[in-house]
Structures are given as structure tokens and as C-alpha cells.
Amino acid sequence: MPLTTDTKKVMFEIYREADFGARYKVVYFTELGEHDKETEIEEAMRGEHVFDGFLLHRERNHAKQVVDELLERLNRGEAVDESCIRDSLQPYLA
Numbered sequence: 001m002p003l004t005t006d007t008k009k010v011m012f013e014i015y016r017e018a019d020f021g022a023r024y025k026v027v028y029f030t031e032l033g034e035h036d037k038e039t040e041i042e043e044a045m046r047g048e049h050v051f052d053g054f055l056l057h058r059e060r061n062h063a064k065q066v067v068d069e070l071l072e073r074l075n076r077g078e079a080v081d082e083s084c085i086r087d088s089l090q091p092y093l094a
Contacts, residue, residue, distance in 0.1 A: 008057035009094040014067065014085065015047035016074075024050065024074040026067050050074075051085045054094035063092035 011029040016022055027044045055063040066088050073080050086093075 009054040010057055010060050010063075011052075011054050012067070013044050013052040014050040014071070014074075015044050016050060017043070018046040018048065024071050026071060028064075051082055053089070055089075055092050056094045059092040063089060066092065 010031060012026055013029070014024065014026050016024050025044075025047070027040050029041070032040055070080060070085055070088060
């Protein structure tokens with residue numbers, strides 16, 4: 001039986017880069033192509049974990065906009081903690 005859009009999920013992680021730039025980034029693991037999967041996963045694993053979870057597939061576009069806004073805030077130096085991230089993403093989390 002094929003997965004419906006209600007049961008499909010997008011696995012993601014927000015992390016901070018381990019290198020000099022130390023920028024906050026996101027990786028959507030379930031959307032990685034074969035050619036970039038290994039590199040992206042390795043980069044996320046080297047970084048500092050901030051938040052992870054699963055997004056509802058049907059809400060992924062809205063959720064990604066919220067994630068992008070959170071990353072902008074984090075990269076500007078705003079204090080955005082895990083509870084703030086969770087609250088912002090709550091409508092989209094699976």
C-alpha cells in the first residue's frame with residue numbers, strides 16, 4: 001500500500017556548522033539525492049546538534065519557510081532556544 005501524504009514525513013535536523021563560519025543550517029535527510037547524501041550527512045554529524053524531528057509531508061513547504069526564518073534569526077545571533085523552535089514548528093511536526 002503506498003504511503004499517503006498524511007503518513008509521509010520529512011526527517012530534518014537543524015545544526016551549527018563545526019567549521020570557522022559556524023553558521024546554522026538545516027538538512028532534510030529524506031529529501032537528499034544519492035549524489036549529495038553522504039556529504040550532507042557527514043557535515044551535519046560534524047556540527048553541533050540544535051533540533052531535529054519529522055515534518056508532515058503535506059505541510060513541508062510552509063514548514064521549510066518557518067525553518068528558514070529560524071535559521072536567519074539564529075545566524076543573526078538571536079537567542080532562539082529549543083522550545084522556541086519547537087513552538088514555531090509545532091503545527092508542522094509529525
